[in-house]
Amino acid sequence: MKGKFTDEQDEEKRISLLRYWTIRYLVTLVIGLTIIGFVTGIIIRQSTLNKNLAIDRYLAEEVAARMLDQIVGTDIPTDGDAELFYNRQKLLELSGSPSIYVVDTNGSILMENRSKDHLNISSFSQKLISSNKEVRKLKNIDGKDYYLVKRPIALNDSVLGWIVVIQSEEELTAVDQEYKLLFLMVISAALLGWAAIYILSRRLLKPIENVAKAAKQVEAGNYDIELNEKVKEQEVYDLVHSFKEMAYKLEQLESIRAELLAGVTHELKTPVTSISGLLQAVNDEVVTGEEAKEFLAISLQETNRLQKMVSDLLDFNSFAANAIPVNKKPIYIGESLKEMVYQWSLIQDNVPIEVTIDKPDEDIEIYTDVLRLQQILLNLLNNARQAIQGKGKITITICLADAHWVAIDFQDNGPGIPAAEQDLIFERFYRGEEKKYKVRGLGLGLPFSKMLARAMGGDLKLKESSQDGTIFTITLPFDD
Incomplete structure (x- = not known):
């Protein structure tokens, strides 16, 4: 009863091969594609950031060049053409609305094109302006991160001021369309991979199911089974072919076993019957004298033959159990x-x-x-x-x-x-x-x-x- 209960418990834990492989493959595929999508998203984000920063640098350089056209002497005008900023942004098709500042060498803002959502800056520090870095990241300002790009307004190797472009990291890395496309590609790859493994698993499962059904027939004593050997997969063909050969051999051996059981019984019964008849004749004095001795001699020969057959059986069984020593x-x-x-x-x-x-x-x-x-x-x-x-x-x-x-x-x-x-x-x-x-x-x-x-x-x-x-x-x- 205990063994039966254990078998039932084990059977409840088992699942079909199709379900086993498709679920595990899908989980593996989703995990793998999620990792690939995450890494790809990071790469896309960084690539977009680098591209937009390069555009901001170009914007700053363009504005600086145009400002030189409006300079009289060495003074930067404070009432320049505001359309200059807008035209440059429109021409470059910028992502978002960067803030553009014209700053003198002391950090004071002379002109600006700042949107209402951007930073409210009255001036720039001397340290920030004099820094050799053209691009700097401004972290956690009002809860956001910004990037600052600056280019000098230079005349005859003399720096008259700076063009400063500030844009939030959120705008610089805005790639919603690319993320949607990446998401669709990941989902499509997952569905395609799942469909492929499902179809291939079903194709592999069919001959295995047939072999399992055939095994139950063999277990029930029916060796006349039909299995389709027309499969392209070499391993599946080997399985089906080997099982058919095994069933054929088992059928032969079962027939031989029944025949041999009758043969062995006959071989052992024959000398026993002969001995019994001969000894009965002597015991009943049906034969006497020399003839009785001859009957006894024949009985002895049959006894020796019977002993030889029994000895062969014992020797074979003992040797099959590795009980006979081999002395080399x-x-x-x-x-x-x-x-x-x-x-x-x-x-x-x-x-x-x-x-x-x-x-x-x-x-x-x-x-x-x-x-x-x-x-x-x-x-x-x-x-x-x-x-x-x-x-x-x-x-x-x-x-x-x-x-x-x-x-x-x-x-x-x-x-x-x-x-x-x-x-x-x-x-x-x-x-x-x-x-x-x-x-x-x-x-x-x-x-x-x-x-x-x-x-x-x-x-x-x-x-x-x-x-x-x-x-x-x-x-x-x-x-x-």
């Missing part, structure tokens, strides 16, 4: 394989199979478990003998795969493994169509051998198989 030691591979083949040939009752070993002139020393290697070799030899079913040839070739690996190719001239079965021969309990009706067993030989090879740091693979024969390759490392 240095051996000469050619000499060891020769001895293993000789021992196998002694118990084959004159089977007409020729086994040859091709090895380098100088034997190769490797570090491995000789007992486990012998188990692999005996499994391959027995499988080859069963496949050949008569006179044949087995060739074992030893060679160097590279500087770190030795390869042992095990080749027979049997009829080969059908192409449809080659991908399944290392599945536990699998037995081919031909073999399961002719040879008794559990189908654990090759899976067990592969596990042994991997436990020793190597591998066992089917190299090739055709009507001319089959080649298995054992790869083993030189060192531990």
